Amino acid sequence: MDKDGKALTGAPTGAIELSGAEMVIRALKDQGVTHIFGYPGGAVLPIYDALFQSEGIVHVLVRHEQGAVHAAEGYARSTGKPGVVLVTSGPGATNAVTGLTDALMDSIPLVVLTGQVATHLIGNDAFQECDTVGITRPCTKHNWLVKDVNELSRTLHEAFQIATTGRPGPVVVDIPKDVQFKKGPYVSPEAVRHRTYRPRTEPDLAAIVKAIDMMAHAKKPVFYTGGGIVNAGPDASRLLRELVEVTGFPITSTLMGLGCFPASDPHWLGMLGMHGTYEANNAMHDADLIVCLGARFDDRVTGAIEKFAPHAKKIHLDIDASQINKNVRVDLPIVADAAKALKEMLHFWKTQKRKADAAALKSWWAEIDGWRAKKSLAFRNSKTLIKPQHAIQRLYALTKDKDVYITTEVGQHQMWAAQHFHFDKPNRWMTSGGLGTMGYGLPAAVGVQIAHPDSLVIDIAGEASVQMTMQEMSTAVQYDLPIKIFILNNEYMGMVRQWQQLLHGGRYSHSYSEALPDFVKLAEAYGAVGLRASTPDELDAKIEEMIAVKRPVLFDCRVDPKENCYPMIPSGAAHNEMILSDAEEEATQVSDEGKMLV
């Protein structure tokens, strides 16, 4: 096997001999890794020992492995680099599962290294043993159990290649403790090429030409963009801006794609979907051409699928062929990297001297302006209670000129943040879109702040979500990370309460937190700073105080507990059946089929 192993790794004779643990550190360095997030334990002690004896990699000690994975996600999403996690076997690995699933759903590149019991103990129900590759198989892009040290360095390099190329995603490398001690030849990244994995990135030019032809003939076109643009890198965002400029088409985006196109641009319709704007959803419904770029026709976006965009031809650009025709049948699929496809679209649009139908576009924009006039994000403000939307608007107004990164938890506050905080650049918005993981935002903010130590990093949170990973405040304090946890505290699991109001006759079953910590004292207990705002009058001053503090802050923003998140497409309804207010919600009858949808 030694002989075979060496032949397969292509290790040159005289390759350096390292222990498995040393190989891990060396491979991380060769992959350009500067920061890892982790938590030690018995089955990774050799790797932690090698880490202790080496320089050049900063390890961030979290308080729970889920926090390590979300922090790595925040790091990855805000930098475009892979996030790296190191955890032990058994509970270390199982605690990472939520983060892995989150990263898989949102296409975040992660390399997660897990310790495993020694190879001769595998299958014996040893202490802190679990079937890590079995458990993580459905929640990773790929995973490996490395039983032979001769395979370790090659596997680590492949792990980085697979996590970061094609449609990005999380990978797990499970390394038994004896393999960490054994010595073997180290192979450098250049010597490694995966046997089968060749993601397709180049677009089919015939399809590109057909796409621009459809675009040139469209009367009611709309760009529908998503997280694929973020993942394709800053070039993709730049090219998207240019494409919108030359075509003059309106553009909307999914939750995951916010920031790829500047919210300050007049072509921007706002986010689409369940809590998207009236103009974005109606434009999708009435469009005759939808150009989907790096999004996946998710159920939050389409609403009732049989009523989705009934008049539209659909172009779908995605790097992952399995997304084509998954939820919605499309007329023209393009499987490619978004930046490469956008570049070709622009090239052919210009060289073929294509022009959008100006007259049709003019009347299309007039229709859109009619929908815009509804001002669907408007809300009734209050002089006595802080409205959550108002709090986000003030937070945005007071931070927009700064170098700001936003993370969120999951729920009403997340939707209000998406609606009322505006982004002009990609990689500035970190949120759990696909999985909807409460507890994502605080550790994600830790990861973002590690990557951007001088930037303003704010987690827009809910008081329910943030308690799921609150322990990471301790991490923030340990590493002097001045993250700002801006809690919209309504004492309810707000989105659950809203659905109970709409669908379950106002029976608020277990959605009210009868006991909450005093967040100011809690912050102080962690060694952080606690602030509270209870009335609209004091909000601005407190936000400014929060920004000025160069330490971690828990900000308890006491908001109206009864506020609901609008506009909304109720379950089972179409894009043009949005409800805009509580009054309309009361008049809405959700069908039995609709009630079954989440």
Added chain:
Amino acid sequence: MSAQLKSPAIERHTIAVLVDNEAGVLARVIGLFSGRGYNIESLTVAEVDHAARTSRVTIVTSGTPQVIEQIEAQLGRLVAVHRVHNWTTAAPGIEREMALVKVVGTGEKRVEAMRLGEIFRCHIVDTTLTSFVFEITGAPSKIDQFVELMRPLGLVDVSRTGVAAIARGPEAM
């Protein structure tokens, strides 16, 4: 799956998947089917090239055309998968299955079982005074038919391999 995708007729497809013969690869394929709610009617797997360490998995599955398209695309996404080939939508290939069929009985029933076995070109691979084990090879429908005929004649056990498929003519997968 949406209602839009559910309404078309259910079709039966035979899909071959060439995979790296590495630990857990079959679990990846099967996990994909169970995790996404696809059907497996039969599944055959064995190494086909020892030097290249590749195995071939042949799956008979059923679903609407959209679901079948998704199955192919999802299989293609697995890192350990080299190629995916649908023998039902492409030029139909040859599909064969082998089964071992045990029939217990005496007298007229035993003679009738043997006579039918000959008609179906079975080999008798084990015999006692009261039992036969037939080896039968053919299209799955032929095996279905034989098994049904054996039922009243003392059928006690069936072991089927699942479908193996290959292209006609000089073409390879």
